[in-house]
Amino acid sequence: MSDYLSIHLAVRPQPGPITQGLFELKRQPIPEIRNDEVLIKQTHMSLDPAMIGWMSADRESYIPRVELGDVMRSTGIGVIVASNHPDFSPGDTVQGMLGWTEYKVSGGKGLNKVPLGSDPEMVLAVFALPGLTATQGLFGFADPKAGETIVVTGAAGSVGSLVGQLAKADGLQVIGVAGDDEKCQWITDTLGFDGAINYKNDGITSMLKDLTPEGVDIFFENTGGPIQQQVFNRMNAHGRIIVCGMISDYVSAQPSPGPNWIPLIKKRVTVRGFAMTDHLGDASKLRAKLAPYVADGKIKFRTHILEGLESAPEGLNLFFNGNNRGKLIVRL
Amino acid sequence: MSDYLSIHLAVRPQPGPITQGLFELKRQPIPEIRNDEVLIKQTHMSLDPAMIGWMSADRESYIPRVELGDVMRSTGIGVIVASNHPDFSPGDTVQGMLGWTEYKVSGGKGLNKVPLGSDPEMVLAVFALPGLTATQGLFGFADPKAGETIVVTGAAGSVGSLVGQLAKADGLQVIGVAGDDEKCQWITDTLGFDGAINYKNDGITSMLKDLTPEGVDIFFENTGGPIQQQVFNRMNAHGRIIVCGMISDYVSAQPSPGPNWIPLIKKRVTVRGFAMTDHLGDASKLRAKLAPYVADGKIKFRTHILEGLESAPEGLNLFFNGNNRGKLIVRL
Numbered sequence: 012m013s014d015y016l017s018i019h020l021a022v023r024p025q026p027g028p029i030t031q032g033l034f035e036l037k038r039q040p041i042p043e044i045r046n047d048e049v050l051i052k053q054t055h056m057s058l059d060p061a062m063i064g065w066m067s068a069d070r071e072s073y074i075p076r077v078e079l080g081d082v083m084r085s086t087g088i089g090v091i092v093a094s095n096h097p098d099f100s101p102g103d104t105v106q107g108m109l110g111w112t113e114y115k116v117s118g119g120k121g122l123n124k125v126p127l128g129s130d131p132e133m134v135l136a137v138f139a140l141p142g143l144t145a146t147q148g149l150f151g152f153a154d155p156k157a158g159e160t161i162v163v164t165g166a167a168g169s170v171g172s173l174v175g176q177l178a179k180a181d182g183l184q185v186i187g188v189a190g191d192d193e194k195c196q197w198i199t200d201t202l203g204f205d206g207a208i209n210y211k212n213d214g215i216t217s218m219l220k221d222l223t224p225e226g227v228d229i230f231f232e233n234t235g236g237p238i239q240q241q242v243f244n245r246m247n248a249h250g251r252i253i254v255c256g257m258i259s260d261y262v263s264a265q266p267s268p269g270p271n272w273i274p275l276i277k278k279r280v281t282v283r284g285f286a287m288t289d290h291l292g293d294a295s296k297l298r299a300k301l302a303p304y305v306a307d308g309k310i311k312f313r314t315h316i317l318e319g320l321e322s323a324p325e326g327l328n329l330f331f332n333g334n335n336r337g338k339l340i341v342r343l
Numbered sequence: 344m345s346d347y348l349s350i351h352l353a354v355r356p357q358p359g360p361i362t363q364g365l366f367e368l369k370r371q372p373i374p375e376i377r378n379d380e381v382l383i384k385q386t387h388m389s390l391d392p393a394m395i396g397w398m399s400a401d402r403e404s405y406i407p408r409v410e411l412g413d414v415m416r417s418t419g420i421g422v423i424v425a426s427n428h429p430d431f432s433p434g435d436t437v438q439g440m441l442g443w444t445e446y447k448v449s450g451g452k453g454l455n456k457v458p459l460g461s462d463p464e465m466v467l468a469v470f471a472l473p474g475l476t477a478t479q480g481l482f483g484f485a486d487p488k489a490g491e492t493i494v495v496t497g498a499a500g501s502v503g504s505l506v507g508q509l510a511k512a513d514g515l516q517v518i519g520v521a522g523d524d525e526k527c528q529w530i531t532d533t534l535g536f537d538g539a540i541n542y543k544n545d546g547i548t549s550m551l552k553d554l555t556p557e558g559v560d561i562f563f564e565n566t567g568g569p570i571q572q573q574v575f576n577r578m579n580a581h582g583r584i585i586v587c588g589m590i591s592d593y594v595s596a597q598p599s600p601g602p603n604w605i606p607l608i609k610k611r612v613t614v615r616g617f618a619m620t621d622h623l624g625d626a627s628k629l630r631a632k633l634a635p636y637v638a639d640g641k642i643k644f645r646t647h648i649l650e651g652l653e654s655a656p657e658g659l660n661l662f663f664n665g666n667n668r669g670k671l672i673v674r675l
Binding site: 064074232235239254255256257260261266267268269270271272273274275276277278279280281282283284285286289 | 396406564567571586587588589592593598599600601602603604605606607608609610611612613614615616617618621
């Protein structure tokens with residue numbers, strides 16, 4: 012087998028589901044490597060909601076976008092199968108921005124060796140983009156304090172589930188919002204959240220009130236949608252809102268309006284949008300912050316595995332329909 | 344004349360104009376002072392947009408409200424007419440939270456002596472609430488940098504006019520938004536703003552685009568209204584939005600929605616609401632920051648004088664209809 016498959020962005024998405032037609036599948040001979048290069052065979056590839064932004068980004072976007080024709084961007088884990096690079100040997104496991112491809116030639120830049128014996132799924136589910144994002148958003152921006160109340164939307168998602176567990180470990184009251192009862196049960200029974208709300212239920216206003224009797228100090232927003240205004244209404248004075256994702260609005264042709272700003276004054280609330288791309292230079296520091304929580308057994312995760320690179324495009328729709336159960340990983 | 348007038352909050356306002364019926368006017372004998380007290384005859388009283396918030400504040404508000412029956416809150420300047428207090432002598436001019444009253448007995452707490460020869464109008468227009476608010480909002484939160492572009496709404500108002508001049512003095516490109524052509528002319532011709540937009544004109548989208556060719560780094564929001572979304576659309580990456588006032592929405596029964604939050608992520612924008620009440624402990628530090636700009640002739644102001652305490656209630660409506668020309672001060 013001397014051919015390999017790669018998937019390239021061909022068309023920028025319109026509002027609505029992701030279709031195969033947005034991508035071009037290419038089969039090419041596995042290339043030779045030159046001096047100071049390695050050939051990586053990818054084994055595990057991460058699918059993240061941020062990809063929608065990387066694809067959709069218009070000319071006015073401020074986040075580096077994937078150019079048309081380029082291999083779709085993603086983080087992944089692979090094995091070095093050939094090396095002319097002094098730092099890597101065949102058999103090494105590495106992590107990096109490998110993209111939607113079965114094989115990748117790399118000069119080594121941005122590649123990190125994965126310690127022997129590491130679980131690749133844990134690396135992608137905890138120590139890659141989800142964990143860096145959760146750690147930066149919660150500890151870098153939200154200033155969590157024991158006894159405070161945090162509400163996390165997309166709470167069963169890859170970022171939200173980590174944010175909630177980190178906050179819980181630090182003594183906060185943690186309420187998660189998710190899109191079905193199974194997810195709600197998982198975040199309370201398995202992850203230890205103090206409460207969960209299925210946003211599709213009736214009566215979320217009173218549920219939210221009951222679950223946050225002392226109001227909300229931190230709102231970690233991963234989804235958007237009507238729950239946003241509800242949580243906003245519960246914010247306490249000096250509350251912090253971290254806007255990490257708005258997956259429910261990425262697919263709407265007409266994004267819904269946000270909350271009126273008067274309460275921001277009355278309650279002196281800060282709303283901070285962030286994108287992890289700005290903070291990748293702090294990855295080592297963020298991993299060092301995160302590692303003790305993992306070592307202490309405070310962090311649980313689950314993965315939702317798709318088989319084969321071809322499953323990636325359709326897999327993105329799981330972010331919109333909420334049918335994934337855990338961190339989305341494509342096994343190659 | 345041994346009687347004096349004071350005005351008390353009697354009813355909390357509903358959306359719409361401020362009416363005399365919200366207040367109770369009381370005439371009472373001028374009281375005797377006891378040990379360690381002074382009697383102050385107020386000469387100049389400040390009217391500020393924040394008063395609407397102090398009055399309207401419902402039980403869920405987080406800013407100290409004026410209780411029903413209490414003298415309406417305000418800052419003012421007065422003369423000590425009798426003193427049993429070691430720190431104050433008759434004839435001293437003092438500044439403090441004197442309230443809507445002709446005379447006030449005080450134990451001295453929160454009273455500051457105004458240096459001999461100071462212009463009371465300048466004290467209230469620059470060094471009192473407007474100047475503290477502008478200095479805290481701009482330098483405490485907005486992190487202004489020379490060469491950046493700032494858009495200030497309510498730019499001819501007491502806070503906005505100072506924010507713009509401070510930013511201009513620090514080398515920013517300053518665009519002001521105001522509600523009529525005279526105000527626009529004042530902020531450009533007299534205050535030195537780089538551009539002005541009458542938000543009541545047609546075509547504000549293209550005007551704003553023309554005046555901010557490199558986008559907007561700082562949005563200092565004093566008004567709310569449809570211009571908010573327009574300025575929001577122009578924000579640059581890592582932009583900062585300071586929400587200081589929403590006067591146009593205070594009177595609406597149904598506050599208008601705010602911008603969708605997706606651009607906060609894409610552009611990594613922070614929206615920070617603040618209330619000066621949190622920062623009064625920093626007043627000396629803020630005045631010290633502000634003073635050199637005044638000393639260097641960088642700060643101009645104008646005052647709109649109302650005569651007599653009875654003019655205060657109706658005077659508040661000038662904030663809503665925009666018919667004031669400069670800092671509102673009641674001369675007693």
